[in-house]
Amino acid sequence: MAVAALVVVSARWHGLFDLRIYHGAVRQWLHGGDLYGYREPGPVRNYGFTYPPFAALLFAPLALLPLPAAAALLTAASVAGTAALLRVRLRRVRPVLTALVVLAAVEPWRDTLSFGQVNLVLLTLVGLDLLVLRNGALAGLATAVKLTPVLFIAYLVIARRYREAAVAAGVAAAATGLAWLVAPGASARYWGGLAWQVSRVGEVGAPADQSLAGALQRLHAPEAVWPLLALAVVLFWTTRVQAAGDWEGFALTGVAMCLISPIAWVHHLVWELPAVLLLFPRRRLLGLAVVAVLALRLVWLVPALSLLTLVGIVLLAAVPHDRTSDVSP
Template identity: 50%
Template sequence: MRSFRAWAGLIVSVVGAAVLLAMFARWQGQFDLHVYRGAVRSWLHGDGLYTYRQQGMIRSFGFTYPPFAALVLMPLAVLPWRVAEMLLALASLSGTLILLWHRLRALLPVLTGAVLAAATEPWRDTVTVGQINLVLLTMVGLDLLFVLKRHPAAGALIGIAAGVKLTPALFILYLVLTRRYRAGLVAGSTALVTAGLGWLFAPDESRRYWTHLLWQTDRIGDVTIAGNQSLSGAVHRLHAPPGVWPALVVVVLVVWAFRARKAGTLPDDWAGLALTGVAICLLSPFTWVHHLVWQLPALLILLDSRASGRRRHWFRLLAAVVYAVLVTALEWRFADPGTLGYQLGSNVQVITGLILLMTVPVNTTTASVPVPSRSNAAAPMAQSLQR
């Protein structure tokens, strides 16, 4: 009966995802992959990493990552286009399956989860725009969920991810905050090494990036557009006073630190991954919608929570609401400031992010399991032997 329900759930998920993709998906033309390849090739030909511009629909965009990222992305620049496109998509899909398997440990739930994830706007945009978000999420997830408990090099993957794209650096603070000092030291040192490699192989580009370009957030895009689902974007769209954004950043950091510290102390690094991923999206000066793949672990925890009673039902209801927002690209329907409900609709992903930060359950995978007393402590062993 369980097998039938699992297969039925997979079939329904596939059909539902196909309908959702047909209704809401937009092909992005691998735009960011074009930027990666063009900028790296420009650098290799001596024309500069940050001088290259790829023309979009409204404006042109250039390379916004540290020079070390160019070294990592070099294979995608030199390989044939179709090979690079397929490799990046395969890496994104493989990373999704790896993280789902670590959490669910069963084939049909993993396949169902992958189908449902692929229907969300952040996942499908990451793949169709040719982004590396899912690869970085997988690296951080593997470090926290697997390497951290087994290897003295724990933290190295987080450091590399932070060297490619600065936002994962918050996970270094997570390691320190949760008293995994060795892993935090490894992660921080690795991040510094990546910066050093950038200076070694691209000294002029490194000087330009770290002293000038890093602080130009307008290079990423117009901070007020609905595609920027960060606190900064929400504050600018609402025309709030200048001091509001720093105050909100402090509040989010305090809430994140309190909840992340609890998650790491237990330890529940799945919750730590989810909470820090949500915080990254909120705190970053610019959070494109495809960056919200960092929120998917929080959604998975809500759906897979072992909490009992009403809490479990509330978690699943919240997951359904957040999933609906992630699938329908709701924020783009309120992109015009003259639209009724603009103040709420254009910031919907920011609102759900704040809710997730406060509600993601910590350690519910074990909280509902009763602790055996001395009199019946041997019962589980006896039952397993009888099987």
């Protein structure tokens, strides 16, 4: 009941802003318009569609529905996906339901639902692939929808899961190629320049941007500092995941992805939820502290402190190694 109430209320919090972009841009495209020319008025500026054309193909069925129906389907998929991942980790129904209630208080999960974001669906695809199916296809599909999950393909290579890495890369390439055949103009425009324009996603350094780049921007650090710190994160992540179990590798890769992305909005931090799960029960106090920071909207109180960026760094260092959790029921 608590989760259902949160889902209903959260839809009003950010007004399904991102889903309105998906819905409006893809509708415009299906009617012969420019996929990347659509603009949704925001509080500071207008925003447009920022994903590859293949994402537009997947969003097309939602765009054909009225916005409330599309929101209901995306929300149901997000909540069901969260429950599925929790079931893989926690195994029993009661802990899963308890975790869902706790997540109702966690800002990244709330924001994903209230923006109408696709993060939880992608997290589910990657998680089920890496932990259960172990074939690479769903991870490749997620990478074709949004570029940042490509780090999971790199993880598969480092973990010597070469067949899965090859399948993931092949699926991502095939999906991108399919989109190029269906929408050559949009594909040429996206891959020819739009994909690399970070400013289209938002303002680096805005309070909601909790990447390393955003934190350094708020601290007015020299531009040369970010690539050095990002490289340090990648090297540390590489050493940790080389001998990691499946859950640890999945969790650490999600954290590293958020840290080194050019922009990581608060709702992107759902990729850190698997790492938070691994803190319980072996590092319960630290886990409770992280949940408290994620729940209390502290990011908005003193933006320069970049508390959620610090949470990511702590998670990257503190996630315990636990191969016993890699055995699925």
